[in-house]
Amino acid sequence: MSHGKQFTLYTHKGGPNGWKVAFVLAELGLTYESVYLDFNKNEQKAPEFTKYNPNGRIPALIDHKNKDFTVWESNAIIVYLVEKYDTAHRISAATPEDKILQLQWLFFQASGQGRACFSPYFGQAIWFKVYHAEKVPSAIERYQKETARVISVLDGVLSKQEWLVGGKYSVADISFVSWTNAALAAVLPDAQGVNVEKDYPAFWAWHQKLISQDAIKAVWAEKSAL
Structure with missing residues (x-):
């Protein structure tokens, strides 16, 4: 592989965690x-990839300009990127206290909102709503409610x-975007008694500001074109 670009990002066309790193x-x-x-070919389990993760x-x-330094777990990647490449703290915390708060929200995002292989609430909601072989209404309802609770x-x-x-x-804000997009598209439209725009207006306004950011719009357009 040519390393004309600084980084190689191993990801998936639909996987929200890869897109938040791209943002x-x-x-x-x-x-x-x-x-x-x-x-579908299980490439994420193949030795060619598991040597990295x-x-x-x-x-x-993989950061080719830093001796091919390799990091996995999406929020660990995000922390690496801002610690090394956002020294002006344009999109990251500057003080020790704010850095802890930033980690707090990154941990909450990973543990409470979304995770690879559909572990936490948004992921489980999408799994039972979209991918599970049989419909389990009680599971769908449970994770729709947990999705709304996180929101x-x-x-x-x-x-x-x-x-x-x-x-x-x-x-801290950026990390939520791709899983929120997934939830709004696939999980909550038919959730009984849930109207995100009406019921959670501060969250809704925040998400609208996030998806209007130029970099996020550009990356999401890249995703849509795949």
Whole structure:
């Protein structure tokens, strides 16, 4: 593989976790080549990929200008990118306290919102709603409600402040975008008694601001074109 671009991002065309890394790369103006693994062929479990990520999940990132330093787990990748390449703290926390708050939200996003292989709530909701071989209404309802609960947590915080950390747009906010898009498209449209725009107005306004950011729009257009 030619390394004309600084990074190689191993990802998946539909996987939300890969796209949130792409958002950060684009925001920082870093050049990257995306390698889209074919899950139908189990390429994420093949030795060619597990040599980079032994867990066999996307994404994984290789930094060719840093001795091919490799990191996996999407939010660990995001922390690496801003620690090394956002020294001006344009989209990341600057103070020790804000860095902890940034980590707090990145952990919450990973554990509460979405995760590769559909572990936390948004992921489970999508699994039972879209991919599970049989319809299990009780499971769908449970995870739709948990998805709404996570949104309600964010809405409560965002009703008091514009952004999650430091009074500015940052990776803490960016990390939520792709899973929120997935939930709004696939999970919540038919959730009984849930109207995100009406019920969670602060969350809705925040998400609209996020998807209007130039870098996020550009990357999402790239996704839509695949």
